[in-house]
Amino acid sequence: MGNIDIRIILIPLTVAFGLGVFLGPFLIPMLRRLKFGQSIRKEGPEAHLKKSGTPTMGGMIILFAIVLTVIPFSSYFLLNKSGSVINPDLFFLIFATMGYAIIGFLDDYIKVVMKRSLGLTASQKLLGQLFIGIVLFAVLVKVRDTSEGFVYYLHIPATEYMIELNWLYFPFLIFLLIGFSNATNLTDGLDGLLGGTAAIAYGAYAIIGMVQNNYTVAIFSIAVVGALLGFLVFNAHPAKVFMGDTGSLALGGGLAALSVITHTELLLPIIGGVFVAETLSVMIQVTSFKTRGKRVFRMTPLHHHYELKGWSEWRVVVSFWAAGLILAIIGVYIGVLMK
Numbered sequence: 001m002g003n004i005d006i007r008i009i010l011i012p013l014t015v016a017f018g019l020g021v022f023l024g025p026f027l028i029p030m031l032r033r034l035k036f037g038q039s040i041r042k043e044g045p046e047a048h049l050k051k052s053g054t055p056t057m058g059g060m061i062i063l064f065a066i067v068l069t070v071i072p073f074s075s076y077f078l079l080n081k082s083g084s085v086i087n088p089d090l091f092f093l094i095f096a097t098m099g100y101a102i103i104g105f106l107d108d109y110i111k112v113v114m115k116r117s118l119g120l121t122a123s124q125k126l127l128g129q130l131f132i133g134i135v136l137f138a139v140l141v142k143v144r145d146t147s148e149g150f151v152y153y154l155h156i157p158a159t160e161y162m163i164e165l166n167w168l169y170f171p172f173l174i175f176l177l178i179g180f181s182n183a184t185n186l187t188d189g190l191d192g193l194l195g196g197t198a199a200i201a202y203g204a205y206a207i208i209g210m211v212q213n214n215y216t217v218a219i220f221s222i223a224v225v226g227a228l229l230g231f232l233v234f235n236a237h238p239a240k241v242f243m244g245d246t247g248s249l250a251l252g253g254g255l256a257a258l259s260v261i262t263h264t265e266l267l268l269p270i271i272g273g274v275f276v277a278e279t280l281s282v283m284i285q286v287t288s289f290k291t292r293g294k295r296v297f298r299m300t301p302l303h304h305h306y307e308l309k310g311w312s313e314w315r316v317v318v319s320f321w322a323a324g325l326i327l328a329i330i331g332v333y334i335g336v337l338m339k
Helices: 007-033 046-051 059-082 086-114 122-144 166-187 193-211 213-236 245-262 273-293 304-306 313-337
Strands: 153-154 163-164
Touching: 007 059, 007 213, 046 163, 059 086, 059 213, 059 245, 086 166, 086 213, 086 245, 086 273, 122 166, 153 313, 166 193, 166 245, 166 273, 193 245, 193 273, 193 313, 213 245, 245 273, 273 304, 304 313
Parallel strands: none
Antiparallel strands: 153 163
């Protein structure tokens, strides 16, 4: 374990949670007055139709709580530690999270306010994602540029082996960002499902940050956990607000960014295994239906399959939380204890 003061974990956790709980009663009525209500797709489970009109874009609660916690606390601790608040890790994490939050906000706004059901087009989303990837890659190049040029390795978990990618890391980074932001977006389909599973995954990265003695990673990760727990006060079943793409895309972008900074890109599919399973279920369903004309699951993403099998919404959510916790423990064990 690193030498990070435990207060660096407890204080941001408490502050972010408090901000989330405090902001909810202000932002939720505002979203309701602005008629930012969620439209429920008719092809989804019939039981979800009663959720139509529930305020969405509640991810702003999470984002405000994160930023208002992370920037002052990380700046304070970095100033005490190194005498400077300039930190590329902090910029990397904030830019990835807020960049994807903006894409999600625009998508939500177009769907909810402008009543265009498809939101941003695929090409518009891709352009935004590419821009974020280019900026983040430029930061990596600046930080890791050596006398031999840009050098980047992927670490194989629990081994001493590394894969040299260098400039090929750019397409990998784009794939990682897009893949995980879409995976968390797909998981956001039941009350509290993404909030709980994401809190667990970010909690795993808080532990990794402490072990690596990385103040920025530890503070950012635990602040997200606190913000999500505060949001769950309003998002747990029955939900008073949904996070929307504003929150779900941001959470995936933040997780991808954390994996880059901690050199755990290949551990992320384990720590975020629930998100991977949700995505794979959709890919398997689409491939099977197009090639064989048959469905493997009753409905995708995967959480809907269990709903249609007769599981209550709360049972599905708690079961996925438990699976996420087990996978996060396995990921931390491989990444930390097996070294």
